[in-house]
Amino acid sequence: MTKVLITLISILVLSSCGKDKKEEQEPGLFDIIEGVSDLRKVADEAEKIEEDNEKLMNTKPISNEEIKAFLPEQILEYPRKKFSIGNQFMSEIRMGEAEYESENGQKILLSIIDGAGEAGSSMIMLARLGFTQDFEEQNERGYKKSTTINGYKATEEIEKDAYNDGENSKIELLIANRFLVSMEGDQVSLNELKKGFSQLNSKKLEEKAN
Numbered sequence: 001m002t003k004v005l006i007t008l009i010s011i012l013v014l015s016s017c018g019k020d021k022k023e024e025q026e027p028g029l030f031d032i033i034e035g036v037s038d039l040r041k042v043a044d045e046a047e048k049i050e051e052d053n054e055k056l057m058n059t060k061p062i063s064n065e066e067i068k069a070f071l072p073e074q075i076l077e078y079p080r081k082k083f084s085i086g087n088q089f090m091s092e093i094r095m096g097e098a099e100y101e102s103e104n105g106q107k108i109l110l111s112i113i114d115g116a117g118e119a120g121s122s123m124i125m126l127a128r129l130g131f132t133q134d135f136e137e138q139n140e141r142g143y144k145k146s147t148t149i150n151g152y153k154a155t156e157e158i159e160k161d162a163y164n165d166g167e168n169s170k171i172e173l174l175i176a177n178r179f180l181v182s183m184e185g186d187q188v189s190l191n192e193l194k195k196g197f198s199q200l201n202s203k204k205l206e207e208k209a210n
Contacts, residue, residue, distance in 0.1 A: 053125055059178075062208055067095070067112060068096060071098040071110060072098075072200065078100035079101070080100050082099050083096065083099070092117060092120070093120045094117070097112075105187065108188055109182075111183075114179060115179065115180060128174065141159050144157040155173075157170040161187070167189050168186055169185040175205045
């Protein structure tokens, strides 16, 4: 059994474990049809991922200087305060992180991970499987759901600050099935965070992926 299908089964098992006890009752016809449809959707995507995974494993990651160039000097006019390239605990994965801060203390954390190479391709494999799922979760403080941002499969998340009326937000998306991009906003609204993403050179990342 391939690693992709093993991962697929694991995700389905974990998803089923998180359901309420009420859902342990015998499912109706609609539930069965919906479950089979979702399973086929994920299985089809797993086949595509398996085809792409070997190619991505044998692709050379972009250089440190190249990934640094994708971390802009400012986002939403927030200057870049610090950045890092690579990670001492995951040296096989090429990644870059940068933190931006406004005069009022609002912060944006940007992360870009290159999925090329053996370790990176494993992360992208998991991400792609996750993005196949349409979902929405909500509580009294906010929500998280699947979405599309500028044509890319993505997730968006909002959480109201427990101490003031501010909003924390997060978006994650996958570019060209290779680059995993994450942006987190501290006291930054989701709409502002999406504006910040539009300032990244996503088209250039697509070119690098091809």
